[in-house]
Amino acid sequence: AQWSGELHYSAPLVPYFMLAATAGLTRLAVWWSRRSRLTPAAAANRIALLALAVALGYHLRAGWTPLGGNLRWPEVTPHARLLNRFLQPIPANAPVAATTALVPHLSHRQFIYTLPNLGRAEWVLADVSGTTDMHPAALQQQLLRLIKDGWGVIDAADGYILLSVKGGATTIPDSFYDFAFVSPDELELDQSLTAEWPGGLRYLGYRLDDQPKWGLTRITHYVQAGDLPLSPYFFVVTADGQIADDSVLRPPPALQWLPPEDWPPGKILAFSSAWFLPDIWRPAVAFARPDGTLAPARVPGKRLAPDQVNGRSVWEVRDNTLWLQPWHRPRPAAALRPLDDNxxxxxxxxxxxxxxxxxxxxxxxxxxxxxxxxxxxxxxxxxxxxxxxxxxxxxxxxxxxxxxxxxxxxxxxxxxxxxxxxxxxxxxxxxxxxxxxxxxxxxxxxxxxxxxxxxxxxxxxxxxxxxxxxxxxxxxxxxxxxxxxxxxxxxxxx
The missing domain is CATH 2.60.40.2550 (Immunoglobulin-like)
Structure with a gap:
């Protein structure tokens, strides 16, 4: 994909392709003119028009302009707008180290480093809730170690944190953890149900954000905290029973930064992870007591009937584990669809x-x-x-x-x-x-x-x-x- 021609990595090759195309067009025009009544210029014009038509057709299918099939207008969320607040305190000529998704917003600076590389950075800007190209535990350890070593917390909110080598606050404010919480009005569910565990903990459902082209699926689980500190275990299983990925190998950032004993009762938390998954998979959820045993789960039938696909239930409780809707990608780069058991x-x-x-x-x-x-x-x-x-x-x-x-x-x-x-x-x-x-x-x-x-x-x-x-x-x-x-x-x- 990196050298497919659709991304900026291929840009250095464009001049060579242009020179080769020019030479090829000239030779092809001369060859055509010798076998027809066309002049070389007329033949070249017709070949150029044909090449332009092919390029336009490809652009309509896979281009990135408003006419192209790949264009997706970016959504400017309140979280994205909040970034300006963290960019303003950084001096214009200061070297900065940042998480991957924030680097483009700093591209006008002379010195930029991508975490975990600090280089000569005097400021560190991270968004732990976004794309970081780091394991959530590794990013957390690096940020906490910097604070322990004397870097100061200048600001923190909704998953953003700004540190300065010159010092500042020594603790992370509560507003930093806002990224882990959602209100009932913000719930966007692809499968909605109510499952309960001891202490009043409730599982409310999940949302899928799929990128078929890359085979990358982001799963966001929504949990309403109860009175007991039950540890969630989110995992995805293949049809033959193998674990494809789970929250132990790659914990959601919200779970990494906010352990169950810190969950406010009644609040709704969002646990999101992006995973490369096989063609056939099924998400599942369990909650464990402090001693490691699975807490019993139940789904009250009268509160919310299960979703139905092809007339069958798409969730079930088995061995204190909540098994959710199975999914299937019928071919590479195809959109996910519910697994059909007709x-x-x-x-x-x-x-x-x-x-x-x-x-x-x-x-x-x-x-x-x-x-x-x-x-x-x-x-x-x-x-x-x-x-x-x-x-x-x-x-x-x-x-x-x-x-x-x-x-x-x-x-x-x-x-x-x-x-x-x-x-x-x-x-x-x-x-x-x-x-x-x-x-x-x-x-x-x-x-x-x-x-x-x-x-x-x-x-x-x-x-x-x-x-x-x-x-x-x-x-x-x-x-x-x-x-x-x-x-x-x-x-x-x-």
Whole structure:
């Protein structure tokens, strides 16, 4: 993306492209004029008009002017307007170190440093609630260490803090923590519900701010503080049960600066983190007591009914954890959408073999290339409950039937889902992840799936919808493209 031509990093290459285009236009015009009745000048004009039309068409799709498809008018928020208050006290010729997002506002200065680099800075300006390119804990430690070493707090409010090497206040004012709080009128929720924990703590919902082009998703959780200091744990899980990211690895700035024992009861706090997430994921929330055990959660059914997508509940409480709406990015750079659990096959073909299961590819992978790690989901249907905890196996085979990679796992669909808990005559889904070999040749490959008893190795009878039963079935063939070409297509069902 850095050298895609859409960002300023490519600017040094523009003169060379212009010179090359001029030389190429001249040669092409001469070549065309020799094969037609056009003069070189007329040929050059027509080629230039064609190039201009192509450039205009691309600009309409991906340009950054008001005509372009990439333009997004920036929103000037009250928080953004507050920045001027912190810029004014800094002398015009003073060296400044700042967090990443604030550096452009200081670009007229001779000496600017990006934290954590202090250089010769005499002033430090940070916005802990914005983009910092630092771990929240590392930024907090650096700022507190500077204050301890004699740097003075000149001003602080709503996540901004201004320090001077010449001294000032030695404590951070309460107004600094305003960025962690919102009023009820400021709530903007993509999923709204009320879940309760002991002490009156309430989870109110969350908001997503997605950047499909970069695959970056900011999740903001809203929590109303109670009387007990319960520690929140926000995390995102893949369909096969792996934690994609969580608030322990990268805590939200509000949680880093304002621990639960400092939350005013009744106040609403906003915990926001931006994460690069896989194609299929699900957010979840839990709260822990001081001894580390999870506090019991409940969702009062009469206060607010759960959101519905395709007629099903999109949240549930399981093992004192609140599981929220699953999400899916169907292809790279596509917008997020709620994960659709409508049956992906004709329900009339779901009748399974006696004592066995019907299986199909519910959420196919969007792209495939050598070395790629991809996620997908399988759908299962039973006529009768299973009495044994079977293991799901997925084998990636070449056309000669050789196994190239595999995924054997107890059933997961974001959380563990043993086959003994699978309901009869209802679709059940499992999540899986495979990593393709780096040296994989382009071509067609098969996906073979089934169930086996981990104790005896005996396989359960399975079938594709409307097909004959066996101890394993081949699903849709997958086509792998070259790594430097179109990344992938999914073959049709045979």
């Amino acid at each position: 049956i992906a096959v004709d329900p009339r073909n779901l009748r399974p073999p006696d004592g066995g299961a019907t299986v199909w590819l519910q959420t196919p992978p969007p792209t495939l290339r050598p070395g790629q790690t991809f996620s997908f989901r399988l759908g299962w249907y039973l006529d009768h409950p299973l009495s044994k905890p079977y293991t799901v196996f997925v084998h990636f085979l070449d056309r000669e039937g050789r196994r190239l990679t595999q995924h054997d796992t107890p059933p997961f669909h974001f959380y563990t889902l043993p086959t003994t808990d699978w309901p009869a005559r209802q679709p059940v889904y499992t999540g899986h992840t495979l990593t393709l070999p780096e040296d994989l040749a382009p071509g067609r490959y098969d996906l073979m799936v089934g169930l086996y008893d981990p104790g005896s190795g005996e396989r359960l009878s399975v079938a594709r919808p409307g097909a004959q039963a066996a101890d394993a079935v081949l699903l849709r063939p997958l086509r792998v493209r070259r790594g430097d070409g179109p990344v992938a297509t999914l073959g049709a069902t045979p």
